[in-house]
Amino acid sequence: MAGEAPELSAQERAGRPFPVSWDQFHRDCRALTWRLNEVGPFHAVIAITRGGLVPAAIVARELGVRVIDTVCIASYDHDKQGELQVLKGISEQAMKLGGGTGKGLLIVDDLVDTGKTGKLVREMLPDAHFATVYAKPKGRPLVDTFITEVSQDTWIFFPWDTALSYHPPLRDGAA
Numbered sequence: 001m002a003g004e005a006p007e008l009s010a011q012e013r014a015g016r017p018f019p020v021s022w023d024q025f026h027r028d029c030r031a032l033t034w035r036l037n038e039v040g041p042f043h044a045v046i047a048i049t050r051g052g053l054v055p056a057a058i059v060a061r062e063l064g065v066r067v068i069d070t071v072c073i074a075s076y077d078h079d080k081q082g083e084l085q086v087l088k089g090i091s092e093q094a095m096k097l098g099g100g101t102g103k104g105l106l107i108v109d110d111l112v113d114t115g116k117t118g119k120l121v122r123e124m125l126p127d128a129h130f131a132t133v134y135a136k137p138k139g140r141p142l143v144d145t146f147i148t149e150v151s152q153d154t155w156i157f158f159p160w161d162t163a164l165s166y167h168p169p170l171r172d173g174a175a
């Protein structure tokens with residue numbers, strides 16, 4: 001409608017870009033594992049797909065955990081958050097390992113933003129330990145262990161979503 005401001009995507013609202021390289025991500029996952037090693041041992045890792053798959057692989061490798069399950073949740077279409085959809089729940093086998101409540105299970109995701117995704121998974125596994133690599137203030141209270149906090153107006157660019165490209169020199173007006 002005329003005069004109405006166009007709806008901003010989460011990424012547009014989040015003015016600050018925070019690009020993360022593969023190297024940096026690997027280092028941050030290792031740092032996360034150092035902290036988790038004090039909390040475990042864990043019977044299994046539950047990765048929140050898709051973003052949680054990458055840190056889950058690194059964390060499970062470092063902790064020596066070989067049972068990895070997924071909970072598949074879709075909420076953002078690129079950078080717009082819609083209704084949360086559980087595309088696949090936690091397996092019966094993983095549920096049994098966690099005694100039905102998630103005790104001794106480790107939930108891993110790449111980040112918490114509003115906390116909606118994390119909240120939904122916590123409801124499925126109330127006694128599990130929830131770890132993310134990055135956390136924004138709104139989602140932070142849901143997470144038991146994380147490595148880096150970024151401001152709510154930051155948009156994190158992960159290495160699997162980005163590619164190297166030309167950047168103009170500062171004198172030509174590059175930010």
Ligand SMILES: O=P(O)(O)OC[C@H]1O[C@H](OP(=O)(O)OP(=O)(O)O)[C@H](O)[C@@H]1O
Nearest residue numbers: 049050051075076112113114115116117
């Ligand atoms: O705290 P929230 O506001 O709920 O946002 C955090 C979630 O958003 C991203 O997933 P996304 O839904 O984009 O799916 P993907 O992991 O498949 O990229 C991210 O990987 C978290 O799972």
Ligand SMILES: Nc1nc2[nH]cnc2c(=O)[nH]1
Nearest residue numbers: 076113154155156157158
């Ligand atoms: N890549 C990415 N996905 C998100 N989903 C919710 N917040 C973010 C973010 O900051 N970066």
Ligand SMILES: [Mg+2]
Nearest residue numbers: 049050051052
């Ligand atoms: Mg995700």
